[in-house]
Each structure stands twice: as structure tokens, then as C-alpha cells.
Amino acid sequence: MPAIYSKKCKCPYCLKETETKRVLSRHIRVAQTDFDGFIHYDGPNVYYYEPVQCTHCRFIFHEAFEKLRPDVRERLTTDILPALPVLAFATTERTAEQAIQLYKLCLYSAQVTLQKESILAMLGVRIAWLNRLLENKEQEVLWMERAVEKYEALYLDYTDAVRTGIPHDVLLLRIADLYASLERTDDAKQWYSLIFQSKKVSDRIKKDAREHWELYRERHQI
Numbered sequence: 001m002p003a004i005y006s007k008k009c010k011c012p013y014c015l016k017e018t019e020t021k022r023v024l025s026r027h028i029r030v031a032q033t034d035f036d037g038f039i040h041y042d043g044p045n046v047y048y049y050e051p052v053q054c055t056h057c058r059f060i061f062h063e064a065f066e067k068l069r070p071d072v073r074e075r076l077t078t079d080i081l082p083a084l085p086v087l088a089f090a091t092t093e094r095t096a097e098q099a100i101q102l103y104k105l106c107l108y109s110a111q112v113t114l115q116k117e118s119i120l121a122m123l124g125v126r127i128a129w130l131n132r133l134l135e136n137k138e139q140e141v142l143w144m145e146r147a148v149e150k151y152e153a154l155y156l157d158y159t160d161a162v163r164t165g166i167p168h169d170v171l172l173l174r175i176a177d178l179y180a181s182l183e184r185t186d187d188a189k190q191w192y193s194l195i196f197q198s199k200k201v202s203d204r205i206k207k208d209a210r211e212h213w214e215l216y217r218e219r220h221q222i
């Protein structure tokens with residue numbers, strides 16, 4: 001029984017049903033999880049298969065995308081879709097490099113279709129993580145810095161979990177963890193402290209934050 005199967009999903013642009021590859025849940029084997037949430041898999045990598053390219057119209061999307069506005073659809077039709085490449089590996093098994101290429105195009109789609117900033121940041125983190133997998137430190141850091149900037153902007157403009165697209169305490173932990181991954185000790189300390197002192201942060205997030213900060217201190221002998 002192959003570990004990869006074809007999943008049907010609806011394209012947010014042409015609204016037709018398209019197919020993409022996914023990892024069968026019984027074949028998903030978690031090897032370890034880094035403290036910033038990145039999961040290492042034994043066997044097929046689940047992250048590789050999140051971006052989808054529609055086989056009908058070329059649009060590249062993530063299932064977290066929201067409905068497209070009429071003006072956005074028009075721009076896609078005239079300017080964007082004709083220029084998008086048809087990627088053969090979008091419909092097959094993928095390597096990490098191919099997945100990164102799809103994520104970058106997916107991020108571009110997210111930008112031009114005005115998806116939430118939280119989605120753009122999430123895609124950026126995925127690109128950073130896949131570069132971690134390839135041990136491409138420079139690219140990992142670059143994408144992580146971009147993502148943390150986005151998350152900080154979200155924090156400053158925060159309204160609520162639905163509109164911003166991420167719960168408030170999860171956002172705080174994400175920022176602290178990204179700074180820890182970037183080894184920016186002062187920033188990480190500041191954001192973890194904010195979590196420890198907040199009355200609004202859930203006990204679960206506080207517990208995770210404490211564990212992450214302890215681990216960071218051990219590793220960096222602080």
C-alpha cells in the first residue's frame with residue numbers, strides 16, 4: 001500500500017475539483033518535534049504536500065486560503081494565472097527542494113489574493129523549516145526573520161483570533177520561539193517574559209513557554 005494518496009480538493013479560483021498528493025495518516029511517523037513546532041518525520045514528509053496546484057487553472061494555493069474577492073479574481077485571470085508555470089511535481093511525490101518552490105509560489109498567490117497576514121507568516125515559517133531540513137542555514141534564517149517580523153506586526157494590530165487568524169497566546173509563543181530559533185536571546189527573553197507575566201495566556205501555553213525557555217537556557221548556558 002503506497003504511503004501517498006490522491007486527495008480531492010476544491011480550487012478557490014476556478015471552483016473545480018482538483019487532486020493533490022497527501023500522506024496517508026497511518027504512514028505518518030513523527031521522529032521528533034523542534035521546540036518551535038517543526039516536526040521531523042520518518043518516511044514521507046507531510047509538509048511537502050500542503051501547497052496545491054490546480055490541474056485546471058494553474059492556481060497554487062493552500063487549504064487555509066479564504067474565498068477570493070471579485071477584484072482579486074479579475075487580477076488573477078488577466079495578470080497572474082497566465083504567467084504561472086505548470087509544475088509536473090505538483091501532482092506527484094515531491095522532494096524538499098520542489099516543495100520549497102511550491103511554497104514560494106503559494107506565498108506569492110497568498111500575497112496577490114490578499115490572504116491574511118497570518119497565512120503569509122505561516123507559509124514563510126514552512127519555507128524556513130524546509131530549509132532547516134536541507135541544512136541551508138542562511139535561507140532558514142532569512143525566512144524566519146521575515147516571518148517573525150510579520151508575526152510582530154500581527155501582534156501590534158491584533159483584533160481577535162478569527163480576524164487575525166491566530167489565537168493571541170499562540171501568537172506570543174510563536175514570536176518567542178522564532179526569536180529563540182534565531183538565537184536572538186534578548187528578544188526571546190523579552191517575549192517569553194511577556195508570556196510568563198500575562199494574565200490572559202493559557203496555562204498550556206505558559207507551560208510550553210517555560211519548557212522552551214529552559215531548554216534554550218540549557219543549550220546556551222545562560
Ligand SMILES: [Zn+2]
Pocket residue numbers: 011012013014015016054055056057058059
Ligand atoms: Zn483551479
